[in-house]
Amino acid sequence: GVRRAPFKEDVFYQIYPRSFRDADGDGVGDLAGILEKLPYLQELGITALWLSPIYASPMDDNGYDISDYRAVNPEFGTMEDLERLLAEVHRRGMKLIMDLVVNHTSDEHPWFREACRDRQSPYHDYYIWRDGGPDAPPNNWTSFFSGPAWNYYPEVGQWALHLFSKKQMDLNWDNPALRAEVAQIVRWWLDKGVDGFRMDVINYISKASLADGSEAVGKLMGFTGIEHYFYGPRLHEYLHELRENAFAPYGAVMVGETPGVGLEMAKQLTAEERETLDMVFNFDQLETPGHVRFDDYDYDLAYLKKYYLKWMAGMPDNCRMSIFWDNHDNPRMLGKIERGQEYRAVLAKLLAVLQLTLKGTPFLYQGQELGMTNIPFPSAAELRDVESLNLCRALEKEAGPKAAFEKVLAGTRDHARTPMQWENAPGAGFTSGTPWIWLSDDWQAGWNAADEAADPDSVLNAYKALLALRRAHPVFAYGAFAQQYASRRDLFCYTRTGEGERYAVLLNLMPGAAPRPRLPAGAACAYNSYGGPAKELRPYEAEIWRLE
Numbered sequence: 001g002v003r004r005a006p007f008k009e010d011v012f013y014q015i016y017p018r019s020f021r022d023a024d025g026d027g028v029g030d031l032a033g034i035l036e037k038l039p040y041l042q043e044l045g046i047t048a049l050w051l052s053p054i055y056a057s058p059m060d061d062n063g064y065d066i067s068d069y070r071a072v073n074p075e076f077g078t079m080e081d082l083e084r085l086l087a088e089v090h091r092r093g094m095k096l097i098m099d100l101v102v103n104h105t106s107d108e109h110p111w112f113r114e115a116c117r118d119r120q121s122p123y124h125d126y127y128i129w130r131d132g133g134p135d136a137p138p139n140n141w142t143s144f145f146s147g148p149a150w151n152y153y154p155e156v157g158q159w160a161l162h163l164f165s166k167k168q169m170d171l172n173w174d175n176p177a178l179r180a181e182v183a184q185i186v187r188w189w190l191d192k193g194v195d196g197f198r199m200d201v202i203n204y205i206s207k208a209s210l211a212d213g214s215e216a217v218g219k220l221m222g223f224t225g226i227e228h229y230f231y232g233p234r235l236h237e238y239l240h241e242l243r244e245n246a247f248a249p250y251g252a253v254m255v256g257e258t259p260g261v262g263l264e265m266a267k268q269l270t271a272e273e274r275e276t277l278d279m280v281f282n283f284d285q286l287e288t289p290g291h292v293r294f295d296d297y298d299y300d301l302a303y304l305k306k307y308y309l310k311w312m313a314g315m316p317d318n319c320r321m322s323i324f325w326d327n328h329d330n331p332r333m334l335g336k337i338e339r340g341q342e343y344r345a346v347l348a349k350l351l352a353v354l355q356l357t358l359k360g361t362p363f364l365y366q367g368q369e370l371g372m373t374n375i376p377f378p379s380a381a382e383l384r385d386v387e388s389l390n391l392c393r394a395l396e397k398e399a400g401p402k403a404a405f406e407k408v409l410a411g412t413r414d415h416a417r418t419p420m421q422w423e424n425a426p427g428a429g430f431t432s433g434t435p436w437i438w439l440s441d442d443w444q445a446g447w448n449a450a451d452e453a454a455d456p457d458s459v460l461n462a463y464k465a466l467l468a469l470r471r472a473h474p475v476f477a478y479g480a481f482a483q484q485y486a487s488r489r490d491l492f493c494y495t496r497t498g499e500g501e502r503y504a505v506l507l508n509l510m511p512g513a514a515p516r517p518r519l520p521a522g523a524a525c526a527y528n529s530y531g532g533p534a535k536e537l538r539p540y541e542a543e544i545w546r547l548e
């Protein structure tokens with residue numbers, strides 16, 4: 001059976017602070033805004049919050065470029081605001097984890113400044129440098145945000161590696177002093193009472209070598225060099241060391257953001273006896289095979305089923321995965337499956353049932369509980385994300401502005417970064433000022449927290465009911481998973497069994513009616529996305545049944 005642990009029972013909720021709630025009217029979300037909304041989150045049934053970065057930062061990548069790990073960015077508030085928030089989260093019986101971005105720092109971090117000033121400085125070796133003239137970078141690696149993964153620094157006559165933007169400089173984890181520094185940062189926050197960290201691209205920290213990347217892999221993935229660092233030779237060692245030196249003494253949770261790891265590596269990274277990470281984020285559920293994020297296509301739910309059948313069977317009881325659809329790096333899942341509005345609410349409820357009944361720890365993303373979806377941005381002028389802006393610029397040269405914008409629109413991370421829709425009021429109740437990013441008029445059509453709270457059939461109330469059910473029955477956190485009615489390709493059906501209970505989940509993956517499979521006698525409906533069961537399963541209908 002599955003060993004008990006609080007993080008396995010928690011339901012996490014990711015807050016992207018910039019877009020959550022702006023309490024001071026400057027158009028940018030802040031810590032005071034989060035504090036204001038804690039009653040909402042508690043009522044929703046969330047047990048743990050994950051804050052995207054709120055640290056001091058020049059904001060080239062909205063805070064994923066940190067210039068001081070022990071300071072709060074003034075846009076978000078003060079250290080006192082953060083301490084107040086943490087105390088209030090704990091007072092309400094919830095947990096708070098923060099974002100640990102330590103694959104790289106901002107180029108404005110004092111370490112990097114010092115590294116550039118003096119080749120002999122101990123901070124120089126905190127980063128990854130190669131000698132060479134200014135004309136050609138040391139290898140063919142590309143950055144995730146367009147262009148080569150290297151910057152030239154004439155002051156030291158060297159190139160420095162950056163896998164992300166030009167202002168996000170990769171740290172040298174092979175240097176023990178840097179690793180000790182990271183452990184100190186973690187302990188500093190854990191001493192404050194933070195409950196753990198989500199660790200940004202943590203599987204990229206060990207670089208195997210700086211040899212040229214394969215052009216074939218580069219073509220396939222869109223990024224060159226990745227095979228040299230996505231699961232480097234010292235990754236396990238570094239994570240285990242950090243766990244022992246910082247996390248373990250506090251019992252703090254380690255959640256790895258681990259793009260590209262796949263099932264076998266996910267097992268290696270979370271197996272309890274290996275004492276590495278507690279959970280991983282894998283991303284392969286987000287696009288159907290043959291597609292990348294910037295392709296314009298309709299997502300196929302049959303793939304989601306296939307993916308989870310593989311992972312449910314493949315992850316043993318001593319390993320743990322996160323279950324999520326939305327985050328700040330991807331268009332919302334709901335809008336990828338159905339671009340129209342016809343089945344928006346019922347499809348959102350199906351995704352909620354699936355996420356809260358699969359075997360793993362759910363991570364909700366702000367607005368998902370409202371059925372927020374992707375509303376096309378009017379023009380390139382409304383885009384804010386560094387990845388989108390760089391890509392747009394690069395594509396414009398080849399394809400012209402119109403084609404470039406269309407491509408970027410299909411996959412822009414800005415889709416998930418539009419302001420949280422709180423109420424039917426100017427600024428959607430997000431801000432009394434001008435929002436930092438485009439806000440559609442979707443909130444006027446009932447898609448906001450206040451209107452949904454008042455509507456018993458809303459997506460928000462579905463989430464509340466499902467979260468209450470999940471929290472009351474530990475079988476959803478720990479129970480065994482088994483597929484049912486496997487011959488039904490139109491449905492996804494499974495049971496969860498354990499803790500003296502048994503539940504069946506029935507999902508109609510089709511936008512049309514489907515015959516209902518026969519349930520055992522004595523089955524009682526615990527949740528139905530249409531308000532109650534009918535003879536047939538209706539389009540995208542989702543149900544949970546309690547079995548005897």
Ligand code: TEU
Binds near residue numbers: 145259329
């Ligand atoms: O994301 C890393 C990541 O894997 C994806 O964002 C992806 O690589 C990227 O979008 C390029 O396609 C994390 C953070 O979640 C993201 O917001 C940061 O921009 C990135 O790391 C760098 O810190």
